[in-house]
Amino acid sequence: MSVTVPEPHWRHVPVRLDVERWATRRTRRRVLVVVHTVISGQRILDAIRLLEGDIRVQTFFTQAPDVFSNGVSEFLDRLGGLVLPWSQAVQTNFDLALAASHGSLHDLQAPVVVLPHGAGHNKFTPVVHRGRRVVAQRGVYGLSRQGLVRDGAVVPEVIVLAHHEELARLGRECPEALPAAEVVGDPCFDRLAVSLPSRALYREALGVRARQKLVLVCSTWGPDSLLGQGWGTLERLVTELPGDEYRIAALLHPHVWNAHGDWQVRSWLAELARSGLILVSPHGDWAGAVVAADHIVGDHGSVSLYGAMTGAPVLMAGRLDADVDPGSPMAELMSFAPRLHGDRPVYPQLKRSSVLRRSHQYERVAARITSEPGRFARRMRALLYRKLRLRAPATRTITEPAWLPLAVRYDEPGSVIPR
Structure with missing residues (x-):
């Protein structure tokens, strides 16, 4: 069309x-x-x-x-x-x-x-x-x-x-x-796979300490997305989880940034940034942030599906009835990944998701991403x-690991600065 x-x-x-x-x-x-x-x-x-x-x-x-x-x-x-x-x-x-x-x-x-x-x-x-x-x-x-x-x-x-x-x-x-x-x-998929051995470097780039766990919140775009349903999930993760044990990072679909503008997105999230939220920059490589995560809280966007291959447990947010093909890998992930409930404390839900992650269901859905x-x-x-209609060069192709992720800085000229 x-x-x-x-x-x-x-x-x-x-x-x-x-x-x-x-x-x-x-x-x-x-x-x-x-x-x-x-x-x-x-x-x-x-x-x-x-x-x-x-x-x-x-x-x-x-x-x-x-x-x-x-x-x-x-x-x-x-x-x-x-x-x-x-x-x-x-x-x-x-x-x-x-x-x-x-x-x-x-x-x-x-x-x-x-x-x-x-x-x-x-x-x-x-x-x-x-x-x-x-x-x-x-x-x-x-x-x-x-x-x-x-x-x-x-x-x-x-x-x-x-x-x-x-x-x-x-x-x-x-x-x-x-x-x-x-x-x-x-x-x-291939870039994430070759990046997994360098997980510590990606965590360091986001400012996550060795004993901290990184919770990566992934939102696609649109009203059915995690952010489209409101700020509640981000706010609860930032306020309820102990800062010495957890860091929270937000990875937003480029359409979110481009529809509202970089300044506006930074402005909306400035208060949460003051409370410790890491906002992953759309101008860097998102894959490293996924590799760095210990937990993924996502919706029906592709990043949640890629997260299924990294070893991190996935909790679903956003609309449960999002318009997803029931025969797709995403629908399968949504059928078994636990849902983050808004009426229950966050901490025990994260702990329980780690136990459920041992299921082979994650490996099965990850295998559906690529054959x-x-x-x-x-x-x-x-x-x-x-x-x-050209002869390919004799050089061997190599899949490079992801570049280090970038976090949005709130101390640059023209940015929204946490007080």
């Missing part, structure tokens, strides 16, 4: 692509990275980094229309890539385009590879109405006909999946898209070079 959003022409100036005679390097292939949202842009980075060092390939970026596009221009500015306005990108031929969302991809003049931008495919898309007429039925985001088919044709040339079981789900949702599907793996553990980089690079 296309969404009309004003294009930021003041940032993205048209670029002439026929300037080979002035170019320092003559490249053989042109790749377009299509960024709809900050979170989708972050996921695509895991793929395009696999082209690093190849002087045969020139990468361009563009911001696609999306209702959640706030923050994308700044994200692209930080990358320092060559950014084309959307109006130019859709009129230019590329050898390959990469995206991690689906809006307006049918307008591109390139074969498109679409990656998921979370852990699997868990959430439903809403029914779309035009007046009183239903124009798109409810379906699983990333697997539904609503996002994959346009004018009777499947739009992506490749639909990247993380697990073989998703093939069956895609076949139920959009069987004509099955020939385009390829099981590659999950880059975040190619540790192999995303190798398989994704092979896919990219096959579609680019």
